[in-house]
Amino acid sequence: MAESGAVAGVERHGRPRDPENDAAILNAALDLLIERGATGTSIEAVAQRAGVAKLTVYRRWRSKEDLLMAALEHARAPDMDAAPAGQSIDELISSIAELLSRPRFRALMARVIGASVDYPQLVSAYTERYLRPRLDALTETARQAIDAGNFPPHTDPRVIQDILTGSIGFVLLQHEQDVTAAQVEQRLQALLRHIGYQP
Template sequence: MGIDDRAPGRPRSREADAAILDAALELLIERGAVATSIEQVARRAGVTRATVYRRFPDKAQLLIATIEAAYGDPPPTQEIRDVEHLLTGWASILASPRLRRLLRRLYGAIEDFPEIARAYQRMLGQQRDQARRNVFERARDRGQFPPDTDSDVLLDLLTGAGWQHLAIQPDNCTVEDTERFLRAVLHQAGYRPDGYRQQLVPQGQQPARPGDKE
């Protein structure tokens, strides 16, 4: 019998929940979204297919729950204090060998299993992207980015840099190295944690920035 073969009416098994999500994560990393099936997940988790379907009516929702669990089930709208907090969070994810493998599988799923990308964006992605844009806009308003900085473009830039890091950097990279990489990208986009120096300058000249030669 599977670990969730129970009489009708009994409460859900937390052991079954964990086993299903663990099995789905292992299969997703090993085989990718297309090659992972609910039948395979049930077999590896030691439960029936009906047990899986009672929790997740389709594979897209199962995989989204699996991804969320792998990230520690963050809230739909994440609280990001500032750009430094954002950089630390992204660096910790990009420096995790297991999460790096998962992210590469998800990138491939955009083409091979677009349903999961659409479902994730509808359920969670839009809210989280907006939270990140809000962080960039607050930083711009504090003078940490140039006043004409576009938060949409900045988010695209940092997201693209993350995928580039997954493609070219080894999976044993450290959190510190990863954060330096992301910080360098934002520096090129004009990010200055201490803000731009405010000073009187002759008309037609630009204010000096930290790091400019005197």
């Protein structure tokens, strides 16, 4: 994400950026987003949590929305990227289940979903940069599984996508802290079997 009025690594007033400050600010923003939601998070609170001056935050990010989007990007792990080409449905389900078993990830995604009313631009940006490529990859994986005979021939890959994303959304909105990867995987497999999935 392009920063407002600054070249990468340099603050607006020409001073070198401190990577430790950047990390502290982004981690603080992420923690507060999970704890309080987007509405309850402020630049002032982020600065206080990160142990920096408020001006230090504003030099890097022009608005709270910019900061929260950067924090979401900062939170991404390699295993949260889109499914690689050729990945099977079973492999996809296994990776989704492992991700959904992480309480912090579920809490973060629930906060993103909850921000859709007050911060639609934040959610739209997150959807286009993060969710859309993954949904497209999911649809392609479903199409390959249909071609391979794992589903009835006339199955619509978008139905598979809808079933998986709907179930993922349901898990994200649960408040239990002890959801296991095995439980999520069992649920997703059971749903797909109802529309004729054969591993």
